[in-house]
Amino acid sequence: xxxxVPLSRRLRRxxxxxxxxxxxxxxxxxxxxxxxxxxxxxSFTTFDGINPAAFTGLDNFRLLAEDxxxxxxxxxxxxxxxxxxxxxxLLSLGLALAFSGTGWPxxxxxxxxxxxxxxxxxxxxxxxxxxxxxxDVGLGNTIVSWxxxxxxxxxxxxxxxxxxxxxxxVWGGMGYGMVLYVAGLGAIPHEYYEAARIDGxxxxxxxxxxTLPLLRPVTTYVVVxxxxxxxxxxxxxYIVFQTxxxxxxxxxxxxxxIVPYLYDQGFTHFRLGYASAIAWVLFLVIFVLSxxxxxxxxxxxxx
Amino acid sequence: xxxxxxACSTILLAVLSAAxxxxxxxxxxxAAQNAPATLSFWxxxxxxxxxxxxxAADLYHQKHPNVTIKVQTLAWSDAYAKLxxxxxxxxxxxxxxxxxxxxxxxxxxxxxxxxxxxxxxxLKAQALPxxxxxxxxxxxxxxxxxxxxxxxxxxxxxDLLEKADVEPPRTWEELPEAIDRLKAAGVKKPYSxxxxxxxxxxxxxxxxxAGGSFYTSDCKPSLDTPQAERALKYWVDLYREHGxxxxxxxxxxxxxxxxAMVVAGNWIAKGIDLNKPKLKGKWAMATLPxxxxxxxxxxxxxxxxxxxxxxHIRTAADFVTFLYSDEAIAAISDEAKKRNxxxxxxxxxxxxxxxxxxxxxxxxxxxxxxxxxxAPGCPGWDESASDVAKQLQSVILGKADVRTALAxxxxxMERNAR
Numbered sequence: 205x206x207x208x209v210p211l212s213r214r215l216r217r218x219x220x221x222x223x224x225x226x227x228x229x230x231x232x233x234x235x236x237x238x239x240x241x242x243x244x245x246x247s248f249t250t251f252d253g254i255n256p257a258a259f260t261g262l263d264n265f266r267l268l269a270e271d272x273x274x275x276x277x278x279x280x281x282x283x284x285x286x287x288x289x290x291x292x293x294l295l296s297l298g299l300a301l302a303f304s305g306t307g308w309p310x311x312x313x314x315x316x317x318x319x320x321x322x323x324x325x326x327x328x329x330x331x332x333x334x335x336x337x338x339x340d341v342g343l344g345n346t347i348v349s350w351x352x353x354x355x356x357x358x359x360x361x362x363x364x365x366x367x368x369x370x371x372x373x374v375w376g377g378m379g380y381g382m383v384l385y386v387a388g389l390g391a392i393p394h395e396y397y398e399a400a401r402i403d404g405x406x407x408x409x410x411x412x413x414x415t416l417p418l419l420r421p422v423t424t425y426v427v428v429x430x431x432x433x434x435x436x437x438x439x440x441x442y443i444v445f446q447t448x449x450x451x452x453x454x455x456x457x458x459x460x461x462i463v464p465y466l467y468d469q470g471f472t473h474f475r476l477g478y479a480s481a482i483a484w485v486l487f488l489v490i491f492v493l494s495x496x497x498x499x500x501x502x503x504x505x506x507x
Numbered sequence: 508x509x510x511x512x513x514a515c516s517t518i519l520l521a522v523l524s525a526a527x528x529x530x531x532x533x534x535x536x537x538a539a540q541n542a543p544a545t546l547s548f549w550x551x552x553x554x555x556x557x558x559x560x561x562x563a564a565d566l567y568h569q570k571h572p573n574v575t576i577k578v579q580t581l582a583w584s585d586a587y588a589k590l591x592x593x594x595x596x597x598x599x600x601x602x603x604x605x606x607x608x609x610x611x612x613x614x615x616x617x618x619x620x621x622x623x624x625x626x627x628x629x630l631k632a633q634a635l636p637x638x639x640x641x642x643x644x645x646x647x648x649x650x651x652x653x654x655x656x657x658x659x660x661x662x663x664x665x666d667l668l669e670k671a672d673v674e675p676p677r678t679w680e681e682l683p684e685a686i687d688r689l690k691a692a693g694v695k696k697p698y699s700x701x702x703x704x705x706x707x708x709x710x711x712x713x714x715x716x717a718g719g720s721f722y723t724s725d726c727k728p729s730l731d732t733p734q735a736e737r738a739l740k741y742w743v744d745l746y747r748e749h750g751x752x753x754x755x756x757x758x759x760x761x762x763x764x765x766x767a768m769v770v771a772g773n774w775i776a777k778g779i780d781l782n783k784p785k786l787k788g789k790w791a792m793a794t795l796p797x798x799x800x801x802x803x804x805x806x807x808x809x810x811x812x813x814x815x816x817x818x819h820i821r822t823a824a825d826f827v828t829f830l831y832s833d834e835a836i837a838a839i840s841d842e843a844k845k846r847n848x849x850x851x852x853x854x855x856x857x858x859x860x861x862x863x864x865x866x867x868x869x870x871x872x873x874x875x876x877x878x879x880x881x882a883p884g885c886p887g888w889d890e891s892a893s894d895v896a897k898q899l900q901s902v903i904l905g906k907a908d909v910r911t912a913l914a915x916x917x918x919x920m921e922r923n924a925r
Binding site: 252253254255337338339340341355357358359360361362451452455456457471472473474 | 587588591594595612613616617618705706752753754755756760761764889890893896897900901904906
């Protein structure tokens with residue numbers, strides 16, 4: 205067993221490197237670790253943003269367990285996450301398979317589909333708001349009127365809220381997933397396909413037994429980042445569905461999600477302690493789901 | 508990824524503003540009385556409105572050369588969060604304006620000055636009693652006073668009503684009749700609501716017009732009354748029987764796209780001719796149809812107050828009082844006229860006199876305001892408002908009956924009042 209390197213020697217050797225890391229570490233600790241620790245503490249208090257926080261133990265979490273609006277936000281978010289991640293991943297893969305070539309037509313199509321990912325999300329949401337504008341002026345209703353239909357109250361029909369949110373999410377995110385999948389497809393050696401073809405494997409079998417398994421790391425990444433992003437959906441609800449100061453989740457809370465609810469509680473109802481508790485519940489949900497996802501990915505690899 | 512980043516930043520913002528709070532409150536040291544002072548006034552609204560209040564600030568500067576007041580715009584969308592961040596860090600503006608209940612909420616948490624200590628309650632005599640009541644805290648503190656008023660009226664297309672040979676409806680009975688006749692005359696969109704659509708503000712008018720109220724005078728929830736039921740049934744019928752749309756179209760857009768009558772806020776009045784030139788000469792205004800208990804219209808507006816962390820509390824309070832003077836209101840109105848802003852001063856005697864509107868329009872606003880009522884100022888109302896709105900929505904969308912929804916709304920109000 206080697207004797208430990210003395211601190212002085214270690215400092216001499218790595219001191220400059222540590223010193224160069226310090227600014228980042230200071231910012232990381234000051235703007236991430238410390239606020240995180242604080243929010244954990246605040247989740248056990250009745251902090252209102254102005255007065256000193258009063259410690260109330262697990263009261264916020266108990267209230268959350270009984271809060272029907274939170275349950276509603278949680279179930280809405282669950283439905284939204286499943287639909288947007290599944291559809292988003294499938295469409296990303298579909299687009300990548302369709303436009304993975306190196307020719308100009310493919311490059312142009314990839315650029316077109318990737319464009320929403322480089323556009324400001326606020327601008328995108330304002331655009332969607334126009335699409336679903338309730339009068340004949342809105343693009344959605346203009347198209348409906350071409351086919352002789354009656355104007356649809358897109359944002360005031362509770363049953364349409366989640367499908368609209370999923371549509372916006374999938375449309376905005378599939379280009380990003382497509383780029384990742386295109387990179388993944390490019391990394392699969394051609395020899396595998398040649399060998400498979402020689403053995404008489406059909407295109408479907410090649411896809412099923414070569415492409416899909418070798419894309420698994422990309423799929424895990426796309427699904428995990430998709431999950432995290434979907435759980436934290438905010439602008440779509442806040443910009444498109446908020447119809448008044450008291451109506452953060454749209455009609456009958458049909459579009460209420462966890463983060464907009466957190467924002468509503470923290471910033472319009474002065475319940476920052478309660479909002480912190482919601483943030484930690486959200487963190488736990490995402491953490492557990494990501495772990496499950498990674499574990500499933502690993503288990504499948506071992507099969 | 509960007510979505511993730513944006514959501515993370517939201518959470519971080521929540522966490523940070525929480526973390527940056529001071530551990531206790533101390534009395535802010537006050538600046539010397541006659542020393543030169545620069546005050547900051549965060550005005551919630553648009554840049555044009557900021558410019559109108561800046562005129563009053565400039566006038567104040569002429570009278571008090573030592574005092575400069577800089578008015579800054581806070582957009583409605585993020586004003587509340589910015590004011591909360593300022594109150595949390597106990598730094599920022601000396602004067603703030605925003606929604607009618609904001610100063611009450613910030614005041615309850617120690618971030619606002621009780622203007623009674625600086626003669627602010629003297630303004631009560633000049634203000635509209637109903638609006639004044641809604642600015643006063645349940646314990647009587649005056650953390651904010653009305654800065655302006657907003658109300659709603661029935662805007663209508665004169666050409667479409669003429670075509671159907673219909674007069675603007677004046678009563679609950681006349682409204683559905685007018686809708687039916689407009690429909691019979693081929694008008695596809697006879698009636699819609701902009702401000703208050705599917706929200707408690709929309710129900711507010713009918714509730715008071717039927718003789719009901721959200722709370723009794725001693726702040727007991729009073730939605731389980733025959734009047735409240737009658738009002739909700741009438742309102743719901745407008746949607747379900749008479750085809751009022753659940754989707755909200757902005758008032759001037761609604762008129763422009765062929766809606767014959769629309770209930771909308773005063774703020775669209777000045778912009779219709781300018782933004783929709785096609786409508787020039789084809790629209791007019793009337794007060795909302797009166798109910799069995801008479802005409803009542805919702806009155807909102809903005810409140811203005813002084814922050815407790817200001818170093819110039821007395822000067823700031825003096826400026827707030829100055830805003831009620833004839834000359835300040837005239838300065839704001841003149842600038843509002845130039846900028847086409849539908850400004851209604853907080854003094855009822857100034858609504859017609861020197862108004863930014865045409866005399867006919869000003870008369871309509873004046874009569875709406877004369878019989879107006881403001882949002883309930885009872886404890887727990889702010890926490891209950893969104894739940895009450897959901898209950899009302901559930902009846903409109905056919906998911907609950909009138910009585911059950913009102914009983915549930917009253918229960919939420921009861922619970923939050925404790």
